[in-house]
Amino acid sequence: MTLKDVGYGAQERAPFAQKPFESRGRLYPEASSPTRTPFQRDRDRIIHSSAFRRLKHKTQVFVYHEGDHFRTRLTHTIEVSQIARSLARALRLDEDLAECLALAHDLGHTPFGHEGEDVLHECMAAFEGFDHNAQSLRVVTSLEQRYAEFDGLNLAWETLEGLVKHNGPLVDAQGNPLGKFAGSKLPYAIRRYQESHDLELATWPSAEAQAAAIADDIAYDAHDLDDGLRAGLFAIEDMREVPYLADILAEVDARYPGLEESRRIHEIVRRSITRMVEDVITEALKRLKEVDPQSIDDVRRADRCLVDFSPEMAVAERQVKKFLFARVYRHEDVLAVRRQVARVVRDLFAGFMQRPQDMPKPWDKGLEGCSEAALARRVCDYIAGMTDRFAIDEHRRLFDDTPELG
Incomplete structure (x- = not known):
């Protein structure tokens, strides 16, 4: 007796949702599981992967030493997963697939957040560059080497599709990049x-x-506000510059006058998440009614994204991001650390390119006589997989002037 035999997944899903037992399969065929759907199986493989565990010590905005309460890539990923499941449930989608994509979306991120990505892209400029989303695909299809019969995690086609295209089509009908x-x-x-x-x-x-893609935006905005406030990069009153945030702040202060700051911050953040989630659900239901997709392929052939912010919330969300860019990402304290970690990544890349034998096993193997491009990709893969702490430790092992990030 299997889940399919007892009708699991046949109820309560919308006609345009991914049906759990109608997957297009895996690159390397495998027997189906009697106790898990393909997407539950994918979720479990992602959670048990080495790349997923390393997210614990990868920067979101604040480097690991700066405090235990700031988000890391792992805590961010968990928050995205929760929001994605909420959206999927409200829209009668396959929650397991939405969760799976949320859990996998940052597996390719470098150490030190977007600074690490930018510097690695710069180092790889002569070798086709670096992109964290493409690296996530590389992780789950090649770099995770755990299974006896294949490299990667051999995820379902729908999981790989969503991982690569979660922000929309990558090429037009003629194959031109978008x-x-x-x-x-x-x-x-x-x-x-x-x-x-x-x-x-x-x-x-x-x-x-x-749903997983928009959940990422919602989580990112909310937790960067939270972390920025708790780090003292801006004050609560500064949020009045943004009408959307000013409205939430007024609502909190009217209901809870004199509330202590830590609770006040939490009330602001939770209301922002709730407003954005409810807006996406309302807007998605409106667009789904207009397009009336009767299958998942109708969703793929639609002329627009169907799970997104309303036009009004999209404006508000851009204003929040603009505020965060000025007050958090470009704050001098953050920039000072970014400059230091940029040097760490540049030094590591240059050092390993000159002396690939300094990479530990098995990264140093099979490079004899390889092209410079192949070596650069190996070095890139090695560095991209590092945690913040390990990157600093590797720099200390190889160099005498490792920056102190205090």
Whole structure:
């Protein structure tokens, strides 16, 4: 007796949701599980991966030494997962697929947050660059080497599709790159994988993937406000500059006059999450009614994203991001640390390119006679997988002038 035999997953899902037992399968065929759907199985593989565990010590905004209460990539990922499941439940989607995509979306991030990504992209400029989303695909299809029969995690087609396309189509109908890749090439990892396993890059992903993508934005905005406030990078009153935040602040102060600051912060953050989640649900239901998709392929062929902010909330969300950019990401205290960690990544890349034998086993193997591009990709993979702490330790092992991040 299997889950499919007892009708698991047949109830309560919308016609345009991904059906758990109608997956297109895996690159390497495997027998189905009698106790888990394909997406539950994918979720479990992601959680048990080495890359997932390393998220615990990878920076979100604040480097690991700066305090125990700031978000890391792991805590951010858990928050995205919770919001994605909430959206999927409200829209009658496959919650397991939405959760799976949320859990996997940051597996390719470098140490030291976006600064690490920017510097690694700069180091790889002559070798097709670096992109954290493409690196996530590389992690789950190649770099995780745990299973006897294949490299990677051998995830379902729908999981890989959503991981790569969660922000929308990557190419137009003629195969020309779109968005940030317009006028150039798609990232190396995506192009290479596409050669063996077509992820239909010109279509929208599933509604589950769209839910995971917008959940990332909601979580990011809320927790960066929270962490920025608790780090003292700006004051609560500064949020009155943003109408959306000013309205939430007025609501909290009217209901709880004289509330202590830590509780006041939490009330602001939780209300922001609630407002954005409810807005996405309302807007998604409106768009779904207009498009009336009767299958998941109708979602893929739609002319727009179906799970997104309303136009009004999209404006408000951009204002929040603009505020965070000025007050948090470009704050001098944050920039000072970013400059230090940038040097760590540059030094590591240059050092390993000159002396690849300094990489530990098995990273140093099989490089004899390889091209400079192949060596650069190996070095890039090694550094991208590092945690903040390990990157600092590796720098101390190889150099005499490792910066103190205090």
